[in-house]
Amino acid sequence: MSYHYIKVLVQDRIGIVTLHRPEVLNALNLQLVYELVTELERIETDDSIRVIILTGNEKAFAAGADISEMAGEEAIPMLLKDQFVVWDRIAKISKPIIAAVSGFVLGGGCELMMNCDMIIASETTRIGQPEIQLGVMPGAGGTQRLTKAVGKVKAMEMLLTGEHITAEEALKFGLINKVVPVEMYFKEALRMAQQIALQPPVAVRLIKKSVLKAFDTSLAEGLDYERNCFYLLFSSEDKEEGMNAFLQKRKPKFTGR
Numbered sequence: 001m002s003y004h005y006i007k008v009l010v011q012d013r014i015g016i017v018t019l020h021r022p023e024v025l026n027a028l029n030l031q032l033v034y035e036l037v038t039e040l041e042r043i044e045t046d047d048s049i050r051v052i053i054l055t056g057n058e059k060a061f062a063a064g065a066d067i068s069e070m071a072g073e074e075a076i077p078m079l080l081k082d083q084f085v086v087w088d089r090i091a092k093i094s095k096p097i098i099a100a101v102s103g104f105v106l107g108g109g110c111e112l113m114m115n116c117d118m119i120i121a122s123e124t125t126r127i128g129q130p131e132i133q134l135g136v137m138p139g140a141g142g143t144q145r146l147t148k149a150v151g152k153v154k155a156m157e158m159l160l161t162g163e164h165i166t167a168e169e170a171l172k173f174g175l176i177n178k179v180v181p182v183e184m185y186f187k188e189a190l191r192m193a194q195q196i197a198l199q200p201p202v203a204v205r206l207i208k209k210s211v212l213k214a215f216d217t218s219l220a221e222g223l224d225y226e227r228n229c230f231y232l233l234f235s236s237e238d239k240e241e242g243m244n245a246f247l248q249k250r251k252p253k254f255t256g257r
């Protein structure tokens with residue numbers, strides 16, 4: 001498949017998707033989002049890929065939705081077009097997605113980052129939801145996912161002032177996993193992806209689903225879901241392999257069955 005605004009590389013069971021509109025700091029136009037979702041869904045069905053890295057460039061992961069594309073929009077045509085139908089498909093990807101971010105991570109860029117499962121940031125990263133400064137507000141999950149990640153008061157501050165925070169501050173508030181020097185952020189994401197790619201894929205998938213369940217169910221329902229997933233894994237060959245390997249003091253070799 002050939003794309004205009006993303007680049008794709010597959011190596012060692014890792015699908016690396018790079019946002020590529022550098023001239024506008026990877027502003028997310030509709031075509032880019034469409035290409036991204038198309039590729040993520042292709043990877044979803046590709047058994048040779050176990051983990052995804054989503055990245056941009058050193059200057060920007062993404063500086064938000066494309067303002068020049070949005071500027072002429074009106075409410076009713078926008079509602080009828082409902083671009084978020086495509087966007088919502090990102091949250092349905094069952095393979096783990098690691099965001100490797102640097103530079104500007106703003107607006108829809110921050111919302112995209114928060115759709116990922118783990119986040120490695122360079123120390124030059126600036127994260128924010130500046131939509132209020134454009135007279136609007138986040139529309140792709142910013143008020144919800146940011147609040148769940150950093151808590152009410154910090155989310156209010158970021159959303160109501162539109163100010164950016166540093167990677168260090170984001171780390172302090174639990175929004176990201178790790179801050180590393182700029183020359184290391186992609187390598188660190190790759191290191192994490194390589195570790196996950198060696199794990200049993202069905203367990204990886206069920207762990208991701210169970211963790212995400214915690215966001216929209218009661219504790220009792222979440223625990224019930226977790227327990228059923230736990231039992232299910234006892235029917236897998238990878239459970240046999242993992243436990244036998246431990247007992248035989250060797251490294252397991254998981255197949256995904």
Ligand code: CO8
Binds near residue numbers: 139
């Ligand atoms: N949209 C379109 N073009 C952009 C965007 C953007 N979001 N951000 C930067 N650009 C363009 C600039 O217009 C400029 O283009 P040109 O060279 O042709 O003038 C180029 O990128 C470089 O930008 P700057 O010259 O402004 O670079 P600076 O280093 O001076 O500033 C900033 C960098 C601070 C990031 C600045 O560009 C900025 O404030 N950008 C806008 C950030 C923003 O407000 N983002 C939120 C957008 S709204 C949103 O995301 C709503 C999400 C809703 C759901 C989305 C689903 C996809």
